Amino acid sequence: GDSVTQMEGPVTLSEEAFLTINCTYTATGYPSLFWYVQYPGEGLQLLLKATKADDKGSNKGFEATYRKETTSFHLEKGSVQVSDSAVYFCALSNFGNEKLTFGTGTRLTIIP
Amino acid sequence: GAGVSQSPSNKVTEKGKDVELRCDPISGHTALYWYRQRLGQGLEFLIYFQGNSAPDKSGLPSDRFSAERTGESVSTLTIQRTQQEDSAVYLCASSLVVGADQPQHFGDGTRLSIL
Numbered sequence: 001g002d003s004v005t006q007m008e009g010p011v012t013l014s015e016e017a018f019l020t021i022n023c024t025y026t027a028t029g030y031p032s033l034f035w036y037v038q039y040p041g042e043g044l045q046l047l048l049k050a051t052k053a054d055d056k057g058s059n060k061g062f063e064a065t066y067r068k069e070t071t072s073f074h075l076e077k078g079s080v081q082v083s084d085s086a087v088y089f090c091a092l093s094n095f096g097n098e099k100l101t102f103g104t105g106t107r108l109t110i111i112p
Numbered sequence: 113g114a115g116v117s118q119s120p121s122n123k124v125t126e127k128g129k130d131v132e133l134r135c136d137p138i139s140g141h142t143a144l145y146w147y148r149q150r151l152g153q154g155l156e157f158l159i160y161f162q163g164n165s166a167p168d169k170s171g172l173p174s175d176r177f178s179a180e181r182t183g184e185s186v187s188t189l190t191i192q193r194t195q196q197e198d199s200a201v202y203l204c205a206s207s208l209v210v211g212a213d214q215p216q217h218f219g220d221g222t223r224l225s226i227l
Contacts, residue, residue: 032213034215043115043221049215093213095212098143098210098214099157099160102154105154
């Protein structure tokens, strides 16, 4: 079945550091890929998505590129801020099986 | 309302009791999903509804779990004879339609604690 493997956390970085959170997936066909974020005390919200190979999703300075050859969707940001501290979830959805399959989440803490 | 609404936000109950969790999806969203998030783990799919089609119940962990949805509105998730391993945050999400490329919009969840 479909699965998502995500970088283990927690991750602690200094403000303005470069961020990468790795995500790889196993799925048949051509799934859509998502990053969701959960800020402290808030609900889960969509950060970005990509629906086909080589697509780049971007939002709030975050980017992720759908790499079918490496089955990856790594999340990157060039300069993180304290306000980016949150738990990040990589997820996929597949045609004919449209529920979201999530990774285990990565807790990110940014230190001023 | 503007978003997915879930109630109650917190529920504490004794082992063996039944609980009912409610979800109000975004108006006009035909697809509704339930997930469970146990402490320190990712989200597990439970069930989803699409319009008047038969629901996909493939994620329900046991026959103690059931869910209903009336048309394209409110859904209730019922857990009978609760066990301690049912303690989790139960999340509801909705999307405009079912589709692999459709983003799901999540409620804030119901935190269920079984004593």
